[in-house]
Amino acid sequence: MKEIKVKAPATVANLVCGFDILGMALNEPFDEMTLKLTDIPGLIIQHTDEFNLPEEPEKNVSGAALLALMEEYEKPLGFHLTIHKNIKPGSGLGSSAASSAGAVVAANRLLGNIFSKEDLVRFAMNGEKIAGGVKHADNVSPCIYGGVTLIRSIFPLDIIPLNAPSLFITIVHPQIEVRTSDSRQILRKEVQLKNAIKQWGNIGGLITGFMKNDFDLIGRSMEDVIIEPVRSILIPGFDEVKSKCKEAGSIGGGISGSGPSVFMLSKDESTAKKLEKIMKEIYERIGVNYKTYVTSINTEGVKIIQEKEV
């Protein structure tokens, strides 16, 4: 039987102004998963990490994604999946997306790449529904496609890969829990037209910045007048991290996904490391546990790292 091992990357959804439509894959952190095609129809899932996630396929994020794929496959299939997560659930770094995307990319490879990337996003969105109650694609798309992706529309699904600039990303994950479903619920259902106009100006600027590799335009477009003012209240130290990192040379940044992680972009690695030091100082002082990453944009998405006959 064939066995495959993959790396599934963390992702930053929203990219500040692009709520539900933009996402970016990171080189770190990432999950590791091993998927084996077996003779016994059905799905067995095993976690080797510390996160105490449910292993019943219907309740497991990877499981829900794989079951969607298996349903669309003509014949009965048997899979054995072993997951080692490094991306902490609830971090705002696309932990559930990595689980969903990694599983379906691995399965597709074992089946001879019969499904398109768009199909895989569609399957993986079932995992997102288990995790956050909503089928959204702004983490699973960059996780599968790599780079920066635009979700023009979910129904029908329309994913547009953008240019991925050579930026460095510094992330701090304050170890507090913000549930995606909670952070959705605190949002107002209506927005003022004048704020919506500001937001779409910034989205336009951000996308043009990516396409033109114009880092300053990316920076000044990373402004969110609708979601961030509400969600940032849930994140201790947010305003200080953002303002001090900008003073220290960051081009911009904000909440990663629904938080609590915060990401800041830099043009070079030395600035990115300087930002990490600033973030550490802030959370040491506040007295909140944290984890930091200095990384860059992952342009490949889920990556096959081993493939063998067993």
Next chain:
Amino acid sequence: MKEIKVKAPATVANLVCGFDILGMALNEPFDEMTLKLTDIPGLIIQHTDEFNLPEEPEKNVSGAALLALMEEYEKPLGFHLTIHKNIKPGSGLGSSAASSAGAVVAANRLLGNIFSKEDLVRFAMNGEKIAGGVKHADNVSPCIYGGVTLIRSIFPLDIIPLNAPSLFITIVHPQIEVRTSDSRQILRKEVQLKNAIKQWGNIGGLITGFMKNDFDLIGRSMEDVIIEPVRSILIPGFDEVKSKCKEAGSIGGGISGSGPSVFMLSKDESTAKKLEKIMKEIYERIGVNYKTYVTSINTEGVKIIQEKEV
């Protein structure tokens, strides 16, 4: 004394989903203006067209724009402006923007190009305020820069020129009056977040389509769930024009600015001419007077066509 003659192009604002942030310059129709630098400080304006527009500088659109420029110039200036408008006021084709932009571009050339394009947009926005009550830049920017422009922000002004694809544009101007101020007032002040998300997905798709010359992406992104459903009620024949033109091969289109003109895009001139025929048939049948144009994107903006000593 020096005298200069310019052509100021019509523009399509909004481009369906980009309300207040996107605009595109056209090769036709256009206004013609002659500006003379004189020894007598002050501003004299004369219209040679049929539109009965006020000629007092403070009430005239070109006048308001020129007065803003003159105020920022260190010394007293004397100008004599003659305007021949072809773009009918209230058409939704940026008639006031052409008047404002043409005047300040001409003045800047006479003064030795001392102001930047962004300065000129800032001056020209004063003309827009006279015409529609609001300082908006989505017509004056493409009129001055040419091509397709994004207004990321008005305060502070941030104009980003986009790539202008080689598309053909068919326009029908049903001869009914829709005042910009009226068509603003019928808009709701709040929008549903879920509709705002759809809108920013489409804006992202449209801008990416322009940057990648992806005509199909441009077409499917030209969808407006917020403004068009409200404004199109004011335009007789709108739904029929849009659906029949799409059936005939148009990639997409919608209301030009605040209407009543409707624009439809095509990949080639023969399709664009086919659309013109369809539009004519519809308005003949409805019994509304109309004017049509088949044109392309103007990449230069306001153009100097004559310069002489008098």
